[in-house]
Amino acid sequence: MLDRGRLIILACVAVMTIGQILFKLVATNYNKTESLFDWGVLGVLIIAGVLYITSTGLWVWALRTVEISRAYPYFALGFVFVPLLGAWMFGEILSLRYGLGVILIIAGVVLTSTS
Template sequence: MISAGQILFKLAGNRIDGREVTGFAGLIQTLFDPFLLTAFAIYGSATVLWVYVLRYLTLSQAYPFMALSFVLVPLASHVFFGETLGLRYWLGAALLISGMMVMNT
């Protein structure tokens, strides 16, 4: 969920970059951007879900899964924005996933 929120924040940022954001009207227009509002809603929902997950798992069990966003956000940025993923990304992603597996076994 956090990864989807990050992509929506980027989409909102791209839209804001294309318009003049000055004065109160610009602030309101920015705050009510559909991508930005959806990203806020996703982050709020993710927070509620996180509290629910922590009812059943210890923080040391659950927290390593937050590292998945470091893998998923660049993948999504490649798909949605055409960003390039180099060898360092793939090596880093493999290390993160390996580390998560070690920590949760």
């Protein structure tokens, strides 16, 4: 079972993941409008920035109770979630190598973050 600190870390990773997807959306919208001042560009960029600030706050909060050596491996989960969402939302193609990498990342997180 996950303790409170690890749940906060997972929330941090989730917020960071959403921020990355929003950065991709900013880039896509900018390619369409070629204007930084379009709401789909600047507005989404501001929201992504707020999410990054939130993620940082969650990280600091989690580190109050979790050792950094136990907490940091969870950030590798971003390498799993961001491409999965990118495939779902933007039609990006994921390879078999990606799937194998996901298995290795998850195994690494489990091995390095458990007591």
